[in-house]
Each structure stands twice: as C-alpha cells, then as structure tokens.
Amino acid sequence: MYRNRVTSRDVAKLAGVSRTTVSLVLNNVQGIQISPETRQKVIQAANELGYVPDATAQALVSRRTKAIGLVLTRTHHHIATDAFLPKIISGLLTTAKQHNIRILIDWVETEHQESAYFELARAKRIDGMILSTPRLNDSAIKALETADIPTVLMGSVAGSTLPFVDVDNVQAAEKAASYLLDLGHREIACISNAPPEYTAAPERVQGFRNAMARAGASVKERLVCFADFDPESGYRCMKSLLESGERFTAVFVASDNVAIGAKAALREAGLHIPGDISLIGFDDIPWAMYSDPPLTTIRLPAEALAQKACTLLLNLINGRENRQTNRIILETELIVRKSCKAIQ
Amino acid sequence: MYRNRVTSRDVAKLAGVSRTTVSLVLNNVQGIQISPETRQKVIQAANELGYVPDATAQALVSRRTKAIGLVLTRTHHHIATDAFLPKIISGLLTTAKQHNIRILIDWVETEHQESAYFELARAKRIDGMILSTPRLNDSAIKALETADIPTVLMGSVAGSTLPFVDVDNVQAAEKAASYLLDLGHREIACISNAPPEYTAAPERVQGFRNAMARAGASVKERLVCFADFDPESGYRCMKSLLESGERFTAVFVASDNVAIGAKAALREAGLHIPGDISLIGFDDIPWAMYSDPPLTTIRLPAEALAQKACTLLLNLINGRENRQTNRIILETELIVRKSCKAIQ
DNA sequence: ACGAGTTAGTAACACGTGTTAGCCAAGGAT
DNA sequence: ATCCTTGGCTAACACGTGTTACTAACTCGT
The missing domain is CATH 1.10.260.40 (lambda repressor-like DNA-binding domains)
Known part of the structure; x- marks a missing residue:
C-alpha cells in the first residue's frame, strides 16, 4: 500500500x-x-x-479551496467550556457535507485581531468564514466590511453591515421575563450571558427591561449583573446578587451555561428552586432538561443557526447573494419545564 | 480594498x-x-x-498542507451532545497554533467508513489525522495500519498497532469502583459510557468487575447496563436498573454525560443522592462540579489528551517517531465531591 | 469533388510557490 | 595568463490540476 x-x-x-x-x-x-x-x-x-x-492542485487552479473557516474569538477557557460549540459544529458539518465542503477551525487570539482575521482568507486557505460570537471593535468591523472576504457572523454586531444569522435577542428575553411576570413575579433579578461588549448581552438585558417596564415592574439596578459565559461567572454573579441584600423572587439568566453556576450558588445559600426562587434560562443546552429541577428556558435553534450561516456563506461565496442585505433571524421558543413557580 | x-x-x-x-x-x-x-x-x-x-500553492509544491484532520465518527446527534468536544478542540487549537498548523474537522458517516477515512488524506487536504473515539472493524484497522497516512487515535482500539493517546480505562474504573467499595457499598450497579464496540466501554466495565472481585463483592449481571454517550441513554439505563428489581446502593456511571440522565431518572423515582444512592461519574466534564449534588468523578485530562495527540501526530508527520511504538497513557484522578456517601 | 460542419480528442497555458542547477563578475592562487 | 573559488543572484523546472484554443478525421449536402 x-x-x-x-x-x-x-x-x-x-x-x-x-x-x-x-x-x-x-x-x-x-x-x-x-x-x-x-x-x-x-x-x-x-x-x-x-x-x-489532488485537492490542493484543484484549489490552486480553481481558486476555490472548498473549505470554510469557523473562527472562534474567545479565550481558551471559554472555548473549552462552551456548551454550544458541539451543536454549532454538528450543524455546520451536516450542511457542509451536503455541499462537499470542509470546515477549518481557527482561533483568533484577541490581541492581534484585525490582522489575524484576514490571514486565513488571504492565504487562500478558506473561501469564506463564519465568525462565532463576534465582539469587534470598529476598525475590525470596517476592515471586514471593505475586505473582499465572504464573511457571515453568528450573532450580530451593533453598527455592522455584515451579513449575519441570529435570533431576536430582545424579543426572546422579553418572552422569558414576561413568563416570570405572568407568574406574578415582580422582583426579578437578571444575569446576562456575557460582558456588554458582546452584543447579545445588552440586547437580552434590554428585553428584560422592556418586559418589566411594560408590566409596570421596576428594575433594581443592583439586581442586574453581567456574567461571562461560563458557570463559574454565573456562580459569582448569583453570589453577589444574594449579598446585595435586595429581595427577589425570580431570576432571568440569559444563558443556561451561566445558569448552571447560578443554580449552584442558590443551592449553597439554602434556597430551593422553584420553591424559594424561580429560575429561567436561555439557550436550551442539552443538559437543561436533565437539570434538577428541569430548567425552564428559551430555546435557541443552535444547529439551525449554524446551518443557515453555512448556506448563507456558501451563497455569498458563489455570488448568489447580495452581501449588503443578508440578515437572517430565527425564531426562539419558550420551553416550560419545572424551574419556575407562580407567586401565590 | x-x-x-x-x-x-x-x-x-x-x-x-x-x-x-x-x-x-x-x-x-x-x-x-x-x-x-x-x-x-x-x-x-x-x-x-x-x-x-498562497497556502495552496505552497502545499502543492511542498507536499505539506500544514493542516491536520480531526475526524469524528459518531452520529450527528452524538456530536451535538458531546460534552467533551469543546475541550478536545481547545486542546488541539492551542498545540496546533504553536506549530502554525490548522485543524480541519471532518465527519465520517459510519456507512462508508473504510473508504471515507482515506479520502481526506488521499486528496492531500491534510497531512495526518486524529480519530476521535474510534470504533473500527477489522478491515478498517488493517487498512489504516498499512496505509501511508499518519494517524493517531484518541482512545485505543483493541488489536490495533496504530499510535494512540488514551488513559488506562481499566485502572481508572477500578479507582472509581474501589472508592465506592471503600465507602462500604457492596451492591453496586454499573452503567457504561457507550456500547461495547467502543473499546473504552468494556474496559471500564472490566475495571469495575476487577475491583468488585478483589473486594469479594459479586456483580449482578442485571445491574450492568450499556449506555450510549448521551444523557437520554443514561436515563433509560437507570430506569431499567430500577425496574430490574435488583437492590443497589451505589452506581458507577462511566461517563458524566450519561450520569446526567441517570441522575434525572433517580430523581424521578424519588431517590435522593447521596442519601439513598451514591453516584460516581467519569470524565469530569465542566458541569460535573456544578451538579446537585456536586458529582464525584474520575477526571480525564481531555485537553492534555488532545495536546498529546496533536504533538504525537506532528512528530509522526515529520518522521521523528516510529509509528509502531507510540502509545501514550495519561493519568486519571479521583475527584471527590458530594455524590457518594458511606454506608452506615 | 469539394467546402462546411460536426465529432473526438489533444497541446499548451495558467494557477503561485519552492528549489536545483547554473551564470556572471570579482578576486586570489598558481 | 590561466584556473579556481566564492559571493550574489536568477532561469527554469516541478507540483497536479482545470480550461481554452486548436487539429485531424470524418460526414454530408450539392
């Protein structure tokens, strides 16, 4: 052989x-x-x-590598504990396979952002790229917009004209908060999924505020806390909420992964879910339904997002779409389980 | 631009x-x-x-693509719910980045196994590949052994001479079972991580049996059950154990991901952990420590495994290692948390 | 018989790089 | 004066494919 x-x-x-x-x-x-x-x-x-x-020879002459890049922009630790990555990858793989395309995973350390984004495409390693959970400064956005590299964002970025695939975070968060409000809660805390630089975070908090305002409930600023993707940050946020002294009967956590940590903090404080505190999450990661109690949450169609992003990117690459006007919004869904209880 | x-x-x-x-x-x-x-x-x-x-031109002339493949061999659904994938990817990314190598993710549907493995490398898309959780029939193993494609397995395969990176599954499972035995348990159930085709599964069960035998405890065959990677299968296994009528005071679950489902089944049956049943897991996924109660488990050094696999593969590619003699075994560690209790 | 059109196939270039063999001038040794 | 070395650089080939322009033979209508 x-x-x-x-x-x-x-x-x-x-x-x-x-x-x-x-x-x-x-x-x-x-x-x-x-x-x-x-x-x-x-x-x-x-x-x-x-x-x-020989794929490289074909790529050289055809100017198509038949590969797209999935570019991760977060820290080593955040990638390792990202409960969503498997779904994204599996979604990408199915769509990519249908089109006989390969997926290159790359990781841009935040330090050298602007230049690093281009190297893959400039080196002709990939035909286009998908930026996951982007957090871009203005210069990087502009560079990407004017560059000749087909790019699709998974998750939107404020003030960017780049094509993206996302959910309506504001509306989804409103759904979650409204559910708690409908159950009679008025004193509700909010823990974001990520720091404010990541567009989805302020959007979800805004949705929370909208629903509260509409119901005439006031938002205590000390009950709004920004987490940082992982359970550990959720644990810390919940601790600080409990120590704030403010009273609350329910918490909206804008990420199931963060909620896992938040839940642990509640447990440590001797508080019972949903008896003492109602908890609603966001994302519906595979482990949410097996949580104790099963976690009520907002389902984010992760695989569908990945698949749409992939198709959109391929269309962009093949020049079948106008890059200026492509923004796909998928629907979210409230999944009622057992972590929320009505106020008597 | x-x-x-x-x-x-x-x-x-x-x-x-x-x-x-x-x-x-x-x-x-x-x-x-x-x-x-x-x-x-x-x-x-x-x-x-x-x-x-231009990377493709360089690849064409140098006959090195500077990319390695991570080949996933499981079903769509199993990839989407694999709690370990993020760590493997993050481990791979760090080592790959150090060597200025890219990672291509590919997915081999089980149907066309033998041929599909080769296509990537034959098409010269990658310089070598890492096979994750392999489950190979004899012909596929032989083909890979004789083929001229640098390959490293993550997890070993019985009867193969391919280089691999793994833990000592038998010994690790012995650790887990011994811990339960030391706590005084004698009636212990066992849920595997995967079906028996995946080498790690029978190995872990064997470790369980070894420890039981050494302690003079008998293994009830109706208390040994093979799960299938995801929480759902763990849920089903635990259900069937409970319905078997056999008495048990502790369970060794050879995968945290499976344990999540098993735990849900116990909860549904009104059983309390560790009060009624002690539960020990395997892997130490990021969510184990935030479980309720925090899950005692065997830590598998996932990122280290990925990094070693990557370095080994690169050495193989560069001809710095003898492909016949490379088997790396990393250490596991018992992480004691709160899901196990001594028998009075 | 002869130009026009069709059929079946090929020679040659392009893609962008790494690398080997070799060229030329300047200087030193014999 | 001739030969050899050496520093500094380049022409030309190779990698394996896709594609365009072209040819040679064959058919056919008049």
Missing part, C-alpha cells in the same frame, strides 16, 4: 488517452463530445488505480 | 529582484548568500504590498 501518488497522468496513460480527456470525463464537463467507450475506459482506469484528485 | 492578489512576483518587481530571491529571503533559507541590502529591500516590499504567500 506504499503506492506512490496516483495522478491524472497515470489514469490517462492507463486509459490510453490524454490528461485533458481524463479531466473532462471525471468532472463530467457538459457540452463537450467524448465517445461513450472512451468515457468508460477513463472511468475504469480511474477506479482501477484508485485515483483521487 | 478590491486589490488583486499580491503574489511573490509583485514583490519581486517592486524590490527589483527575482522571484527566487524573494522566496529565499522570506523563507529565511539557510546556507545561501544574499546581501543585507537586498534582504532589506525584499522585506520592505513585502510589507508594503501586504504579501501573504
């Missing part, structure tokens, strides 16, 4: 035709005349030799 | 030298004489134009 590379030249030689013919036959080029017998000979020879075209 | 590609030819022209010189200077080729002034001119020109070498 230490066989040397099989090239199209070998196939041509075995089939007794030219390399051009091999290429025309195997790529099934339309509008060209090759006799059925020759076709057969070529296909036969290719199978016999186990010919697989 | 719609600037055309900048090639080494453009750099050469601007610097007033030949393309060869550009290549020699920028790649810092040793043992060749270029005057310092010329060097400076070339570097200056390259910076000015923002030259980035």
